[in-house]
Amino acid sequence: DVKVTQSSRYLVKRTGEKVFLECVQDMDHENMFWYRQDPGLGLRLIYFSYDVKMKEKGDIPEGYSVSREKKERFSLILESASTNQTSMYLCASSLATGGHNQPQHFGDGTRLSIL
Amino acid sequence: AQSVTQLGSHVSVSEGALVLLRCNYSSSVPPYLFWYVQYPNQGLQLLLKYTTGATLVKGINGFEAEFKKSETSFHLTKPSAHMSDAAEYFCAVRGGGADGLTFGKGTHLIIQP
Numbered sequence: 001d002v003k004v005t006q007s008s009r010y011l012v013k014r015t016g017e018k019v020f021l022e023c024v025q026d027m028d029h030e031n032m033f034w035y036r037q038d039p040g041l042g043l044r045l046i047y048f049s050y051d052v053k054m055k056e057k058g059d060i061p062e063g064y065s066v067s068r069e070k071k072e073r074f075s076l077i078l079e080s081a082s083t084n085q086t087s088m089y090l091c092a093s094s095l096a097t098g099g100h101n102q103p104q105h106f107g108d109g110t111r112l113s114i115l
Numbered sequence: 116a117q118s119v120t121q122l123g124s125h126v127s128v129s130e131g132a133l134v135l136l137r138c139n140y141s142s143s144v145p146p147y148l149f150w151y152v153q154y155p156n157q158g159l160q161l162l163l164k165y166t167t168g169a170t171l172v173k174g175i176n177g178f179e180a181e182f183k184k185s186e187t188s189f190h191l192t193k194p195s196a197h198m199s200d201a202a203e204y205f206c207a208v209r210g211g212g213a214d215g216l217t218f219g220k221g222t223h224l225i226i227q228p
Binding site: 004033040043044058090092103108 | 149151159160207215
């Protein structure tokens with residue numbers, strides 16, 4: 001079974017801090033994704049990566065960056081945290097081969113509060 | 116660009132009744148459609164995915180979805196609701212390439228005893 005592990009379930013940080021959210025998958029998936037989830041807005045794509053050291057902007061990349069130094073690990077970075085980045089963050093991974101209906105597998109999420 | 120509309124942010128049904136969650140999509144490419152479920156304090160779990168050529172797709176936990184190209188719909192159904200079905204349900208569409216999913220805003224399913 002695919003396992004996507006996010007390093008923290010809950011995180012509290014202060015405005016202006018640099019915040020790192022870590023995600024690791026154990027199924028050798030090429031694609032990895034970061035979403036944020038807000039009530040009434042569903043999930044929105046922040047960034048994705050289809051290979052080591054490769055990244056693509058999603059729908060809401062402003063205020064975020066990502067890092068993928070190893071295939072299994074995808075990090076989301078809040079350069080200078082702000083209160084409007086308080087949210088649930090979900091990491092996902094998927095295979096690149098086998099067609100475009102390959103499902104994404106999600107971690108349990110990190111609930112981030114910026115004070 | 117792809118988009119997904121889920122009708123009804125909250126749906127309430129009685130235990131044992133039919134569950135119907137609506138999803139309409141807009142896609143400029145052949146749609147790759149998915150339904151996910153999210154239980155409280157958990158990530159998303161795949162319920163089912165659309166397979167090209169199929170009209171009725173069966174998923175886990177007794178759920179199924181009917182693909183209607185003429186109506187651009189992919190509604191989720193379950194014949195008989197169970198208390199354990201109470202959760203948030205998301206319809207999603209994927210474009211070509213490695214880009215991510217576009218999600219609907221979700222429907223919170225409430226099961227009345």
